Amino acid sequence: MTLRTESHTSRTSHTSTSTSTSTSTVSATHTRYASGRAGSLVEVVVWWLRAWRTLTAAIRATLRWVGETVTTAGWVAVFAVIVLLPTGLIFGWTELILAGVVGAALIMIALPFLTGGRAYSVDFTLPVERVVAGSEVTGALRVTNIAKRLELPGRIDVPIGAGLTEVYVPLMRPRQVHEEAVVVPAYHRGVIDVGPITTVRSDPLGVLKREVAWASINRLYVHPITVSIPSTSAGFVRDLEGNPTSDIVDSDISFHAIREYAPGDGQRNIHWKSTAKTGKLMVRQFEESRRSRLAIILSLDTAEYGSDEEFEMAVSVVGSLGVRAVRDGRDLAVVVSEEMPDIVSTRMRSVRSLNVISSRTLLDDLTTVGSSPRMMAIEEVCVLAAQVIPDISIAFVACGSAITPARIQALRLKFPANVSIVAVLCDPQSPPSYRDLSGTGVLTIGILDDLRSLLARKAA
Numbered sequence: 001m002t003l004r005t006e007s008h009t010s011r012t013s014h015t016s017t018s019t020s021t022s023t024s025t026v027s028a029t030h031t032r033y034a035s036g037r038a039g040s041l042v043e044v045v046v047w048w049l050r051a052w053r054t055l056t057a058a059i060r061a062t063l064r065w066v067g068e069t070v071t072t073a074g075w076v077a078v079f080a081v082i083v084l085l086p087t088g089l090i091f092g093w094t095e096l097i098l099a100g101v102v103g104a105a106l107i108m109i110a111l112p113f114l115t116g117g118r119a120y121s122v123d124f125t126l127p128v129e130r131v132v133a134g135s136e137v138t139g140a141l142r143v144t145n146i147a148k149r150l151e152l153p154g155r156i157d158v159p160i161g162a163g164l165t166e167v168y169v170p171l172m173r174p175r176q177v178h179e180e181a182v183v184v185p186a187y188h189r190g191v192i193d194v195g196p197i198t199t200v201r202s203d204p205l206g207v208l209k210r211e212v213a214w215a216s217i218n219r220l221y222v223h224p225i226t227v228s229i230p231s232t233s234a235g236f237v238r239d240l241e242g243n244p245t246s247d248i249v250d251s252d253i254s255f256h257a258i259r260e261y262a263p264g265d266g267q268r269n270i271h272w273k274s275t276a277k278t279g280k281l282m283v284r285q286f287e288e289s290r291r292s293r294l295a296i297i298l299s300l301d302t303a304e305y306g307s308d309e310e311f312e313m314a315v316s317v318v319g320s321l322g323v324r325a326v327r328d329g330r331d332l333a334v335v336v337s338e339e340m341p342d343i344v345s346t347r348m349r350s351v352r353s354l355n356v357i358s359s360r361t362l363l364d365d366l367t368t369v370g371s372s373p374r375m376m377a378i379e380e381v382c383v384l385a386a387q388v389i390p391d392i393s394i395a396f397v398a399c400g401s402a403i404t405p406a407r408i409q410a411l412r413l414k415f416p417a418n419v420s421i422v423a424v425l426c427d428p429q430s431p432p433s434y435r436d437l438s439g440t441g442v443l444t445i446g447i448l449d450d451l452r453s454l455l456a457r458k459a460a
Contacts, residue, residue, distance in 0.1 A: 189312065300371050316448050
C-alpha cells in the first residue's frame, strides 16, 4: 500500500513521526495518510475537524462582533424583524407586520454609518501626573480626521476612574483637528486612570455602534492634603547629627567625664593632662549619641476610626510628618498593616513599609492605602514595627477616635523603653490638645492645621 505525504517544509524527512533531523534547518510537522480506504476516511475526518474549528472560531467572532455592535435599541429592532414580522405574516396581524418592517428599515438605515475604517486619530494628555486632593485637572483631547473624506459627527468616550465622560465630535473635513477640554475631578485621594479612550461610530437613532479603543492610559495620582511642619517640630524630633543619651560609652562625640584606666581601654582615649596630674592613667568617658530614626505608623483598621473623615485626616497626618522628615534628611520608616485573609487572620502578621526615598514616592504610596476590617490592630502593628525597624528614636502613631485611652497607654509597652511615643488622635469632634498619658504623648486634633500649631507650641 503506497503512502502519500503532506509536508510543510522544503526538505524531505525520512521518519514516520513529527521529528527534525540533524540535516534539516527548519523544524516541521509531517502528516501522512494511507492511500487505501482507511487512509481516505482518516483524511476526511481530519478535514472536517479543521473545518469545524474554523467554523466555530468564525461563529464566536461573529457573536462577539454582534454583541459589541448592536445596542439595546438595535436588539429591539432585531426582535421585531425575527419574531414580530413572521408572526404577523402567519396570523395576518398588520400591527406586527408594520413593527417588523420598521425594525428592518432601522437596521438598513444604520448599516451605512458603520462602514469605513478608523478615521480618527485621538491624543489625550494631562498637564500633570500628581495633584493634591480637592482640585481639578483639565486634560486636552485632540481629535484629527486622518481620512481623505468628510467624517460624520461621532462620539468619544473618555473613562475617568469609575465614571465616563462623553465628548461629541462635529463633522470634520480631511486633516481637520478638533480640540476639547476634559475636566478630571480629583476631589478624593486615590489613583485615577484616564482611559483607554474609545471612539464610537453610531447612527443617529443609536441602533448600531462601532467602537475602537485606544490602548494608552493616563494615570493621575491624587495625593492626600498635607500641611507644612517646621523642621524644629516639637522637641519630639531629635537633632539630625545625634542626641546624647544617658548611656555611657568609651568612644563617641559628647564628652562626659574622666575615670581611671582599666584593662582593655583604648590608648587613644587616655587623657594625658589628667594622667600627669594624678600620676595614674586616666581615660575619657562619653555619652552615647544616637542618630534620630523616626517611625510613623498608620492604623488601617476600620474599627479604630469613627468615620471616613477621621481616616483621611490620619493619612494626611502621616503625609505631613513624612514629607517634613524626608526634607530634613532624617532616617524615616512609614509602616502600615497588610490585609489579612480571614482564613489566616489569627496566625499571620504582616506589615508593609512605604517608599520613603523621596516625598513624592511616599505620597504616591499613600494614595493607595485604604482602611479595612481585615487589617491588624494598631497594637500588633506597633509590635511588629518595633521588631523590623532598628534603632527607633521616636514613633508617631496615627489613629482614630475609636481608640480608647487604655489602648493608647498600652502602646508604651510595644516599644523599647528608650523610644518616645506620640499618638496622634484624629477626632473632628474634640478640641485640639496635648497631654501625657503614662509616658505616651497624645496629640488630639480636630482639623489638620491643629497638627502644625500643636507641634509648634510643643517646640516653644
